[in-house]
Amino acid sequence: xxxxxxxxxxxxxxxxxxxxxxxxxxxxxxxxxxxxxxxxxxxxxxxxxxxxxxxxxxxxxxxxxxxxxxxxxxxxxxxxxxxxxxxxxxxxxxxxxxxxxxxxxxxxxxxxxxxxxxxxxxxxxxxxxxxxxxxxxxxxxxxxxxxxxxxxxxxxx
Numbered sequence: 001x002x003x004x005x006x007x008x009x010x011x012x013x014x015x016x017x018x019x020x021x022x023x024x025x026x027x028x029x030x031x032x033x034x035x036x037x038x039x040x041x042x043x044x045x046x047x048x049x050x051x052x053x054x055x056x057x058x059x060x061x062x063x064x065x066x067x068x069x070x071x072x073x074x075x076x077x078x079x080x081x082x083x084x085x086x087x088x089x090x091x092x093x094x095x096x097x098x099x100x101x102x103x104x105x106x107x108x109x110x111x112x113x114x115x116x117x118x119x120x121x122x123x124x125x126x127x128x129x130x131x132x133x134x135x136x137x138x139x140x141x142x143x144x145x146x147x148x149x150x151x152x153x154x155x156x157x
Contacts, residue, residue, distance in 0.1 A: 001154040003090060005052025009043035010100075010145035021099065021144070022113035022130065023075050023120055028104045032144060035064035035071075041097055041113070041130070042074035044148040048095075049081040052152045053088045078120055090152040094127040100145040106132020 017031030022041040032038030046058045055061075062069050062077050085092070095117065099106050110130045118125045 002093070003052040003152045005048040005050070005150045005152065007044035007047030007049075007051065007058075007148045007150075008146070009040040009047065009058075010143060011038045011040055012143035014038070019104070020074070021109070022097075023073075023078075023116045024109070024113050026104060026109055036062070036069050036077070037071060037074050039074035040144050040146040041099060041148070042078050044146040045095065045097060045117075045150070046074070046077045046081045048148040048150040049078075049085050049092075049152075052150055053085050053090060055081070055084050075120055082121070085152060089155050091155050092121055092123050092127070093151040093153045094129070095121065095123075095148065095150050096129045097131075097146060097148040099130070099132045100135060100147075101132060101143075102134050106130070 011032035011034050013030040014033040015030055017038065019026040019028040019031045020037045020039045023039065032040060043058055050057055058077055061080065110132065113130050114125050114128050117128050117130070121128070
């Protein structure tokens with residue numbers, strides 16, 4: 001049995017906050033607004049995993065109204081989603097994430113992000129895709145959006 005999950009997140013830039021993408025601190029003058037660290041990639045990936053196994057979404061599980069999650073590392077949310085995936089008897093086949101950003105450029109940092117995702121997810125780098133796309137005039141907001149798709153497979157007994 002296979003399951004597919006889809007996740008999306010977006011945040012505007014915020015001065016004076018560090019930029020974190022895929023759990024990696026990026027050298028960039030602005031971070032992303034958010035109750036937690038604002039990591040759009042880990043938020044979208046967490047939602048994709050949760051949706052694949054029929055769980056509540058990241059906003060329901062980790063409300064931005066809850067002070068426990070103020071400035072929290074998004075890897076905590078991902079870890080919780082991975083536990084739910086495992087508990088339901090599934091494992092990750094592959095992950096595909098697209099970051100929509102005019103800046104920073106994703107190509108120079110994507111390998112570092114893939115390496116970190118491999119550690120966080122416990123899967124080989126070859127099963128992870130991260131790419132960047134520019135807006136090209138569409139949705140001219142100052143920030144970053146991310147789409148993620150995951151494929152899960154039931155673990156063999």
